[in-house]
Amino acid sequence: MDLNELLKVADAERKKQKAVRVHCCTSTGCQAANSLSVKKNLTNSVIDSGLSDRVEVVGVGCMGFCGRGPLVQIDPEDTLYEEVTPEDAPSIIDALNGEVAKPMQGDSQHPFFTRQMRIVRQHTGKVDPERIEEYIAVGGYQSLYKAIYEMSPTEVVNEISKSGLRGRGGGGYPTGLKWATVAKMPGNQKYIICNGDEGDPGAFMDRSVLESDPHLVLEGIAIAGYALGANHGYIYVRAEYPLAIERLQKAIKQAKKYGILGSQIFESSFDFKIDIRIGAGAFVCGEETALMQSIEGKRGNPIPRPPYPAESGLWKCPTLINNVETLANIPTIIRRGADWYSSIGTDNSKGTKIFALTGKIRNNGLIEVPMGITLREIVEEMGGGVPDGEVKAVQTGGPSGGCIPASMLDIPVDYDSLSKIGSMMGSGGMVVMDRDTSMVEVAQFYMQFCREESCGKCVPCRTGTVQLYELLTKILRKQATPADLEKLEALCQMVKETSLCGLGMSAPNPILSTLRYFPEEYQELIKNNSLHPKVAL
Amino acid sequence: MSVKTLTIDNTPVAIAEGATILEAAQEAGVSIPTLCHLDGVSDVGACRLCLVEVENINKLLPACVTQVTEEMVVHTNSPKLQEYRRMAVELIFAEGNHVCAICVANGNCELQDAAIQVGMSHTRFPYRFPDRHVDVSHSQFGIDHNRCILCTRCVRVCDEIEGAHVWDVAQRGENCYIASGLSQPWGEVDACTSCGKCVDACPTGAIFRKGTTSAEKERDRGKLEFVVNAREKREWTR
Amino acid sequence: MNKIKLATVWLAGCSGCHMSFLDMDEWLIELAKYVEVVYSPVGCDLKEYPENVDVCLVEGGVANQDNLELIYEVRAKTKTLISFGDCAVTANVPAMRNMLGGSEPVLKRGYLELANETPQLPNEPGIVPELLDRVLPVHEVVTVDIFMPGCPPDAARIRATIEPLLKGEQPKMEGREMIKFG
Numbered sequence: 001m002d003l004n005e006l007l008k009v010a011d012a013e014r015k016k017q018k019a020v021r022v023h024c025c026t027s028t029g030c031q032a033a034n035s036l037s038v039k040k041n042l043t044n045s046v047i048d049s050g051l052s053d054r055v056e057v058v059g060v061g062c063m064g065f066c067g068r069g070p071l072v073q074i075d076p077e078d079t080l081y082e083e084v085t086p087e088d089a090p091s092i093i094d095a096l097n098g099e100v101a102k103p104m105q106g107d108s109q110h111p112f113f114t115r116q117m118r119i120v121r122q123h124t125g126k127v128d129p130e131r132i133e134e135y136i137a138v139g140g141y142q143s144l145y146k147a148i149y150e151m152s153p154t155e156v157v158n159e160i161s162k163s164g165l166r167g168r169g170g171g172g173y174p175t176g177l178k179w180a181t182v183a184k185m186p187g188n189q190k191y192i193i194c195n196g197d198e199g200d201p202g203a204f205m206d207r208s209v210l211e212s213d214p215h216l217v218l219e220g221i222a223i224a225g226y227a228l229g230a231n232h233g234y235i236y237v238r239a240e241y242p243l244a245i246e247r248l249q250k251a252i253k254q255a256k257k258y259g260i261l262g263s264q265i266f267e268s269s270f271d272f273k274i275d276i277r278i279g280a281g282a283f284v285c286g287e288e289t290a291l292m293q294s295i296e297g298k299r300g301n302p303i304p305r306p307p308y309p310a311e312s313g314l315w316k317c318p319t320l321i322n323n324v325e326t327l328a329n330i331p332t333i334i335r336r337g338a339d340w341y342s343s344i345g346t347d348n349s350k351g352t353k354i355f356a357l358t359g360k361i362r363n364n365g366l367i368e369v370p371m372g373i374t375l376r377e378i379v380e381e382m383g384g385g386v387p388d389g390e391v392k393a394v395q396t397g398g399p400s401g402g403c404i405p406a407s408m409l410d411i412p413v414d415y416d417s418l419s420k421i422g423s424m425m426g427s428g429g430m431v432v433m434d435r436d437t438s439m440v441e442v443a444q445f446y447m448q449f450c451r452e453e454s455c456g457k458c459v460p461c462r463t464g465t466v467q468l469y470e471l472l473t474k475i476l477r478k479q480a481t482p483a484d485l486e487k488l489e490a491l492c493q494m495v496k497e498t499s500l501c502g503l504g505m506s507a508p509n510p511i512l513s514t515l516r517y518f519p520e521e522y523q524e525l526i527k528n529n530s531l532h533p534k535v536a537l
Numbered sequence: 538m539s540v541k542t543l544t545i546d547n548t549p550v551a552i553a554e555g556a557t558i559l560e561a562a563q564e565a566g567v568s569i570p571t572l573c574h575l576d577g578v579s580d581v582g583a584c585r586l587c588l589v590e591v592e593n594i595n596k597l598l599p600a601c602v603t604q605v606t607e608e609m610v611v612h613t614n615s616p617k618l619q620e621y622r623r624m625a626v627e628l629i630f631a632e633g634n635h636v637c638a639i640c641v642a643n644g645n646c647e648l649q650d651a652a653i654q655v656g657m658s659h660t661r662f663p664y665r666f667p668d669r670h671v672d673v674s675h676s677q678f679g680i681d682h683n684r685c686i687l688c689t690r691c692v693r694v695c696d697e698i699e700g701a702h703v704w705d706v707a708q709r710g711e712n713c714y715i716a717s718g719l720s721q722p723w724g725e726v727d728a729c730t731s732c733g734k735c736v737d738a739c740p741t742g743a744i745f746r747k748g749t750t751s752a753e754k755e756r757d758r759g760k761l762e763f764v765v766n767a768r769e770k771r772e773w774t775r
Numbered sequence: 776m777n778k779i780k781l782a783t784v785w786l787a788g789c790s791g792c793h794m795s796f797l798d799m800d801e802w803l804i805e806l807a808k809y810v811e812v813v814y815s816p817v818g819c820d821l822k823e824y825p826e827n828v829d830v831c832l833v834e835g836g837v838a839n840q841d842n843l844e845l846i847y848e849v850r851a852k853t854k855t856l857i858s859f860g861d862c863a864v865t866a867n868v869p870a871m872r873n874m875l876g877g878s879e880p881v882l883k884r885g886y887l888e889l890a891n892e893t894p895q896l897p898n899e900p901g902i903v904p905e906l907l908d909r910v911l912p913v914h915e916v917v918t919v920d921i922f923m924p925g926c927p928p929d930a931a932r933i934r935a936t937i938e939p940l941l942k943g944e945q946p947k948m949e950g951r952e953m954i955k956f957g
Contacts, residue, residue: 637957
């Protein structure tokens with residue numbers, strides 16, 4: 001395939017598409033709410049009402065407003081329907097003929113949608129993730145073509161560096177720097193890994209990207225392969241995401257068929273293949289060294305760094321490992337340029353970030369926002385605030401992150417601001433808590449998670465998390481003394497500083513941040529302890 | 538081969554490029570506590586006892602896997618490191634069921650020695666008292682999981698020196714245990730050559746020779762060293 | 776000269792630490808010059824733990840209701856409490872029953888499953904103290920001032936721990952001679 005053929009496919013697809021497109025979400029969340037039956041009934045209703053010549057029903061990826069699924073959206077009029085049942089289908093189609101709008105109609109002009117800026121999620125909810133032609137019709141794979149034919153590998157790396165993109169998996173390491181390191185490593189065999197082992201409680205950004213726009217991720221991986229001189233990529237997806245796996249498999253097959261993946265891509269000398277590896281349910285396999293061990297077929301245990309994967313990664317070859325969302329940014333950066341991308345966001349955090357907004361909040365779902373937006377805008381305007389209550393804290397960064405008190409809601413969301421206040425960007429989980437939430441219980445919840453997900457290799461994480469959990473339990477049972485609180489803090493520091501990998505190093509963060517911002521909740525439980533009076537020491 | 542010079546606890550030391558901080562420390566006569574390190578097999582950096590501070594690096598580094606660099610300045614025994622080491626040893630004691638008085642390795646145990654070295658007179662963490670089992674299905678040896686600290690020396694010695702890979706780690710987190718074969722009774726694992734290297738490698742009394750009782754365990758570490766030297770350096774004598 | 780009030784207490788242990796105490800032999804006579812033994816299974820016959828004890832050596836873990844009440848009393852009435860031997864410091868052998876998970880399975884195993892004659896569970900409220908679910912080291916119940924591990928700590932270690940206290944100094948609990956377990 002060459003550029004002309006690619007454009008021809010795009011043209012043909014656009015011509016084939018009908019004037020009115022009824023988009024029905026078929027992602028995991030909406031499927032669980034019966035969206036496949038909704039889609040079936042919508043299709044039948046279109047046929048029944050004789051609108052088949054100008055209306056088509058398309059199964060699309062996630063529209064983001066997951067708390068109100070199943071969602072149906074109609075283009076070009078941009079009508080949104082929420083919590084649609086299969087029985088609602090006829091009336092939605094009737095409305096296309098000028099009938100009265102139905103009560104399940106949502107507000108597509110709600111700040112939840114209008115405050116978003118969609119780069120990674122630009123096509124989700126608009127294209128059918130199971131058809132490569134739809135992706136090509138919106139300009140898909142043209143960035144890969146541009147990279148191969150109009151740019152040298154070094155120019156691609158420089159463009160990514162200039163864009164200011166940073167790792168979206170949590171750490172925020174500059175992506176360009178990582179790419180440049182791998183590119184400069186000697187050796188003929190290099191690998192690209194896309195980390196889709198999303199495991200933070202409350203996070204489902206990567207799942208949605210993989211399910212809704214798998215080709216965008218494939219294109220990002222292939223561009224990385226070209227830029228770094230790698231001919232083989234792996235996507236590591238957790239087994240709990242069967243739909244993402246299925247759609248990726250389909251997408252890879254379709255791309256190969258078009259000559260967009262495989263050997264001599266776009267008839268160039270660039271060969272690149274992508275394989276899927278499925279995780280078996282260990283959170284720690286999201287840690288890059290453990291993930292690579294797992295791909296190699298070994299027990300998914302982290303190994304000490306250095307050497308870093310860029311130097312000695314998969315099968316001891318230089319390896320780039322990037323998160324799904326990071327790689328999904330690449331095609332757009334190549335298409336629109338680093339200058340455009342770096343104009344979005346703050347000084348040190350460029351572009352957008354997807355957050356999974358959950359917890360005690362009116363509007364649950366996925367949002368993609370420019371870096372630098374304040375937490376207050378996200379929680380109060382987009383999220384609609386806490387139903388019948390007040391925000392107490394926002395937890396970001398999952399089990400590695402921290403709780404941000406309501407008093408700090410005006411801080412801008414970017415890597416540096418969040419880490420400065422003891423939390424982190426993390427992969428994008430954002431859990432809103434109301435006044436009734438016990439912060440000590442929150443800390444205990446995350447510690448239970450870390451305790452269960454520790455791989456067990458290093459002592460501080462394997463046994464320290466257990467002791468931390470038990471100390472929190474003791475405090476919650478009102479059986480702890482001030483000495484226990486001191487022990488809790490000391491052990492947090494120890495686990496943080498001595499653990500082998502990021503899981504252990506960040507495991508104490510939920511305790512440390514709640515101790516920092518909500519010390520009175522701990523004090524209260526200790527002051528009112530129910531210990532034997534003779535042990536009052 | 539070039540040589541790197543560095544300073545460990547104010548003692549200057551010169552050592553071949555590629556050496557670890559732990560090796561350099563031995564050269565300099567500085568003792569760094571270790572539990573998962575074993576001469577002759579690869580290092581995994583799991584016990585975290587050998588963590589050291591290196592000037593201008595803002596995180597603690599495991600001496601067993603960190604290579605020396607020119608003019609590196611290493612501190613091995615700051616108050617913070619002493620405290621963290623002691624906590625790590627306390628955590629290990631609290632995690633398993635380590636009853637020294639009735640253990641085959643009493644008086645000849647690296648965990649016991651580590652406790653003395655870090656000054657642990659007691660553990661501040663509540664004992665967990667996990668329910669673990671003892672496997673004495675092998676005709677010559679036994680493994681008492683109560684005494685296991687999951688250092689994985691047995692795994693590595695069996696895989697890397699004996700080439701049998703009888704041992705590996707099963708489960709995760711606090712539920713981890715050393716599994717023989719496909720988590721079978723040890724005595725039923727065909728791959729086991731009964732060489733006894735795991736007994737010699739085990740730092741505690743977890744893997745032992747049958748028939749030994751309290752404080753009777755002996756190890757032949759020289760054997761491991763001999764096998765490795767014979768293979769790598771072609772030295773055939775002990 | 777005011778003598779130091781010394782007590783020794785025997786909780787859940789084998790009394791081996793007390794035997795080891797007696798192993799100090801002739802130094803016991805020296806010790807007697809400095810201390811008044813106010814409560815001890817091997818040193819005097821008083822049944823009530825007195826007030827204002829200066830130093831108390833506690834042997835054994837906390838295994839039953841009786842141990843629990845005594846250790847609370849000891850702590851309240853003692854200036855320097857020493858965990859004396861591995862059972863006090865780690866709960867040691869008596870705590871090996873903890874792996875069975877609670878007092879009930881322990882009693883059933885001991886009094887029913889292993890009984891040859893008249894299997895029955897002991898039940899004399901107020902006379903036979905009830906077992907705690909877990910045997911605990913002393914410091915998990917009350918604050919301990921000095922830890923003297925060892926099973927048993929030998930006479931030299933006991934002496935090296937007590938001798939500085941007679942002069943109002945703190946013993947240095949470090950090194951193989953002082954803190955080796957087992």
